[in-house]
Amino acid sequence: MEEPLQFKLEGFEGPLDLLLHLIAKHKLDIQNIEITILLTQYLDYIGQMKRANMEIAASFLAMAARLVYIKTASLLPKYEEESEQLKRELSGQLIEYQLLKEVVQKMQQRYQDGIYVRLPMEIKADQTYSLTHDSTLLAAAYLAAAGRGKRRLPPPRAAFSGIVSRRIVPVESRILYVLDRLYREDFIPYETFFESGDRSERVATFLAMLELIKTGRICVSDDNKTVYFAPGQPPQEKEAQIYDD
Incomplete structure (x- = not known):
């Protein structure tokens, strides 16, 4: 059985790409999406593709159902909290997808410019002392340090008792x-x-x-x-x- 032909939608790689286009076009806040406006514009675009006899991928239809569900939940006080949670999840996906697009564009630009390495990163030096030493060496070092400290002190009075008393x-x-x-x-x-x-x-x-x-x-x-x-x-x-x- 042959797989049905799929057509790439006009300049969009998927439903998230289309949503970003609509948000930018209508100057919506990606951090606080207005579902009513976004849903209306999204369904209008899907309708235009149907009228043009274009085959619509399942992912676009699934996103339409998702937006309808969020819109419906927002209208019911009982599901208002769930609606806000779904909006935040959608907003996070759109922000992440937007960042990925920016990274892809930068990588393509670097590939065209012949740059194949990433920019240098600052490496923090590890200040943790990780060497190990034999216990006898540590004891000898301690005694040597303690001895130097004692040599700086004046001699005790008892050191002169044998000389003075003779x-x-x-x-x-x-x-x-x-x-x-x-x-x-x-x-x-x-x-x-x-x-x-x-x-x-x-x-x-x-x-x-x-x-x-x-x-x-x-x-x-x-x-x-x-x-x-x-x-x-x-x-x-x-x-x-x-x-x-």
Whole structure:
């Protein structure tokens, strides 16, 4: 069975296209359609096509029935709310169809001009930190940051307690100590001078020996193991030399 011939209506792709034409022609508000005027114009156009013996597509007749139903519902108070809802749905379809037509026209224009890409769009950068790290690395970074913060603080008072509380040993007293021991023993092992006493005494003894070596009163063997009087100081002068100092 052969399909019946269909003719494209004069410049219109479908019923929505015809409705947009009528709305623009009669300057109707697409947001608030006056169904009475639109229905009258739409049926008049359908009648003209019938009189011209043109075959009318089913979609055009279905739209005519839809407009009649909306008009009928608007006349009955009981269905007034439904009528308004149907008008809003029709208005939304017409607005959407109008936007689609505008897009098609722009695409056709770009195709004719040889432009096949869309206009550049601004891409917003994602500010979300999405990397993952090992927990040990995060802990080490935290401790390092905390350590830098502590280094900026002044040292606590307890850090100076060991220095302030130590007694001061005069170097002069350790000079007499070294000379007295050498008077009693001519040759004394170097390490024995540091076997007793606290740190302050040992430091003062070391400075005393440096002073005595510098002034030429005592000597240290080449192997740094023995301390003795320097040559040129007779034994009988040792005691006097000690107390003269």
